[in-house]
Amino acid sequence: MIYFDNAATTPMDENVIEVMTSIMKSEYGNPSALYSTGRTARMIINESRETIAHDIGACPEEIIFTSGGTESDNSVINMIQNIGTPGKSNVVISRIEHHAILKPAVLLQQKGYEVRYVNVDQDGIVDINDLLKKIDEHTLLVSVMLANNEIGTIQPIQSICTLVREKNPSTYIQTDAVQAIGHMHVNVKELGVDYMSASAHKFNGPKGVGFLYVRKGSYVPSFALGGGQEFGFRSGTENVAGIKGMSVALKNNVDKLFSNTQKISSVVEYIINELDKEKVNYVVNGSKEKRLIGNLNISVNNADGEGLLHLMDLRGISISTGSACNSQKKEPSHVLMAIGCDENRMDGAIRISVGKNNVIDEAKILVDVIKDYTRLIQ
């Protein structure tokens, strides 16, 4: 099996599997219990929180563990109902956010809050003038993702934070960094955001666990009520093995960011060079410069992306046509639409997402399939 769908999910690192297995076997105590196995589980959580906080430039008490990106994203959008006034307050979000932001925003709208959508340019970069025009004294939240899951475009979050605060210093700023964390340098203090979402399975950790960074002093959404875990904001017995696995996975990726980036770039560059050499008629979707290193979203002229995906599958290769979370549906991608792709370009779009475990030999096979496919449709 050749796996080129690392934006959908990533294989877990060996040492992550080992540490999780050992915790599940031996450290099964409830972290809220007062006896020693409980205390050990609590210690594992505390140490993991410290490691994760350190890796993103945060303080440990600014990290709230969640079940993943969707919960973290949803919670921040939903908190507007706790602090806003229907018919008066508004939130400003980019058109290319993940559905974990867009869908709760639709619910907000139904409850009487105004949702203002910000345009992006043809590379998928947020139009800053449009963003600033949409902010006023009633804007409670701005939500712009750090890196897009479909086209990989990286947003200038740092300048967005500065400009938004100049316009309205009390507006909260959220960024969905699910695709970015573990794949590029991410430091919350440098970015300047109030909220940041992360998900372990996107950086070689386990599925079903993630975190929300909440800047000290920012309003903390209440996720779930019950036993008072996670500083009282997100009740529920913690996923001890998952949390530890996430901290080990993040550390692995942060420590090896430079070498992983070089390795991934060489595979992506190989694919691009070979497609160009073979004169495959394609375009890159999204920014060529400001993109996640492993994300290669291309549209092959006159192709059916899904047909190409199935041909790849027959040859043992996993890729995606759109984002993983909506790949079951045949709706056109809202991201490709937002960057102005026509139907032909949307139909022919595939997302090849390269990870740290991919090698050039796999890329050779992938390019061969694309070559065969383009011959078929000629």
Ligand code: PLP
């Ligand atoms: N946000 C982005 C940008 C994503 O790519 C994803 C998953 O594809 C999510 C949120 C949802 O994360 P999770 O799968 O952890 O719920």
